[in-house]
Amino acid sequence: MHGTDSDGIITTGTTTVGLVGADGVVLAADSRASLGGRFVTNRTARKVVPVDDRTALTFAGSVGDAQSFVRRLRAELALYDMDHEPGASVDTAATVAADLIRRDGTPQLELVLGGVAPESTVYQIDPAGGVMDAPIAASGSGMQLAYGYLEDAYDPEQSVAELRAVAAMAVRNATERDTASGDGMTVATITADELEREQYDGIERAVSAATSQPTDSEVAR
Amino acid sequence: MNASSRQQAYDRGHTIFSPDGRLYQVEYAREAVERGSPSVGVVTSEGVVLAARKRVRSPLLEPDSVEKIHRVDDHLAVATAGHAADARQLVDAARKRCQQHRLQYGEPITVSVLASDLADHIQEQTQSGGTRPYGAAVLVGGVDPGPGPSPDPSPNPDSSPASDNRSADEIEPEPEHESVTDRTAQPALYEVDPGGTFYGWRGTAIGDGTAEIRSFLETELGGGDSSETQALTRDHGLSIALDALATTAADDRPLSPTTVTARVLGPEPESESSSGQSTPVGDDELERILDALE
Numbered sequence: 001m002h003g004t005d006s007d008g009i010i011t012t013g014t015t016t017v018g019l020v021g022a023d024g025v026v027l028a029a030d031s032r033a034s035l036g037g038r039f040v041t042n043r044t045a046r047k048v049v050p051v052d053d054r055t056a057l058t059f060a061g062s063v064g065d066a067q068s069f070v071r072r073l074r075a076e077l078a079l080y081d082m083d084h085e086p087g088a089s090v091d092t093a094a095t096v097a098a099d100l101i102r103r104d105g106t107p108q109l110e111l112v113l114g115g116v117a118p119e120s121t122v123y124q125i126d127p128a129g130g131v132m133d134a135p136i137a138a139s140g141s142g143m144q145l146a147y148g149y150l151e152d153a154y155d156p157e158q159s160v161a162e163l164r165a166v167a168a169m170a171v172r173n174a175t176e177r178d179t180a181s182g183d184g185m186t187v188a189t190i191t192a193d194e195l196e197r198e199q200y201d202g203i204e205r206a207v208s209a210a211t212s213q214p215t216d217s218e219v220a221r
Numbered sequence: 222m223n224a225s226s227r228q229q230a231y232d233r234g235h236t237i238f239s240p241d242g243r244l245y246q247v248e249y250a251r252e253a254v255e256r257g258s259p260s261v262g263v264v265t266s267e268g269v270v271l272a273a274r275k276r277v278r279s280p281l282l283e284p285d286s287v288e289k290i291h292r293v294d295d296h297l298a299v300a301t302a303g304h305a306a307d308a309r310q311l312v313d314a315a316r317k318r319c320q321q322h323r324l325q326y327g328e329p330i331t332v333s334v335l336a337s338d339l340a341d342h343i344q345e346q347t348q349s350g351g352t353r354p355y356g357a358a359v360l361v362g363g364v365d366p367g368p369g370p371s372p373d374p375s376p377n378p379d380s381s382p383a384s385d386n387r388s389a390d391e392i393e394p395e396p397e398h399e400s401v402t403d404r405t406a407q408p409a410l411y412e413v414d415p416g417g418t419f420y421g422w423r424g425t426a427i428g429d430g431t432a433e434i435r436s437f438l439e440t441e442l443g444g445g446d447s448s449e450t451q452a453l454t455r456d457h458g459l460s461i462a463l464d465a466l467a468t469t470a471a472d473d474r475p476l477s478p479t480t481v482t483a484r485v486l487g488p489e490p491e492s493e494s495s496s497g498q499s500t501p502v503g504d505d506e507l508e509r510i511l512d513a514l515e
Contacts, residue, residue, distance in 0.1 A: 072324060075320035078294075
């Protein structure tokens, strides 16, 4: 989401994506924070954040709304995990997130929430608390550009190792034309075994790191 | 009016003092704790050991449904004694307090702060109308981040990547406070009673047989010297805690993995941060230690 020009709220202009793969979920986002997409206020913002053991989200919109929201979501999920065995599923996390958003009265937030708990799942959550699951999701001012790439490049049979490259390319392509997105990238890979997050200083650095990582087939060899 | 009926009047409401300055309802609440099955806490150099005896009244009762030790945060657990229903409310209050602290201050709560907050909450029930005191006591065990080195007062002007990282952390609310640089987590154990007072201990017990257990621990853990605690390993602490529970004569049946439960709060291994973790002690290990005690 993009801030209105007059409100002076720092927003994350932003392109974020979430992809469901054969063995997990990949979330990625650029790292630019800006005033209405016209002045870059921060170039190393991390917009992909873990909220539970195997669940993370990306946010686009007001930085203040996002930070406050993430703190509260983490607290709610920690309390849930305390007396539920196993802990919160991605489905539950999405429901709690949407409920927090509704109780807040439409904050400026577009979320992509994904994880492997227990199934690989990605949800798109809108500022009115709407929750929709989808194999691919994108949010932020660059989302049309990201979707354009994903519609062509995404294959649900791919492994997370391969999808990291797809996610990085989707964000890269959006930063080429969306002035509110750019600078660097955060890529999170979630499998049943781990939640791993990498931060890159430059867009191209992220793309080359993501594309050079070995795919499953290479590992098998 | 005879003496006993006069005393009667002073225990009607717990907010009323007796002429000799006692709060009978609070004392009765302590009595309720004494009737509960015991929980033990022992501080070791490798973390805090909590152990408790479970009252399994019937072979048909599912032992796992008897809860004595409760995880309340990543690095904290609470062991209870007394009215189980009251204890559950305290556990719930503790869990909420832990998350509220993270929400409000962006850092995990420390053991002593949680104990004092719980004590405040418990004390309130002894002084306000329309309530009764909690019929339960708790042991709060956990590990605190160690005292880290003082923050560098003069940030290096050349280190622009570092300052970039700092702003990145401001954008993203991080729960793991890796900036707390000391790796040594400090174990701590507190007792909170129904009156709302709390004390720190190196080893103590609540519930039935507390006096025997405490004198056993005093013998095992040495006099007033905390070097005993510093030398204590997790395994040894666990075995002392279980041995202490075995001294209580409340139950003729010997301790077994069905009737005891234990949890260790220790520093997280291989962790960059100084956070703690809470690990239940498995039935196999309990069995092995109990066998070794005999």
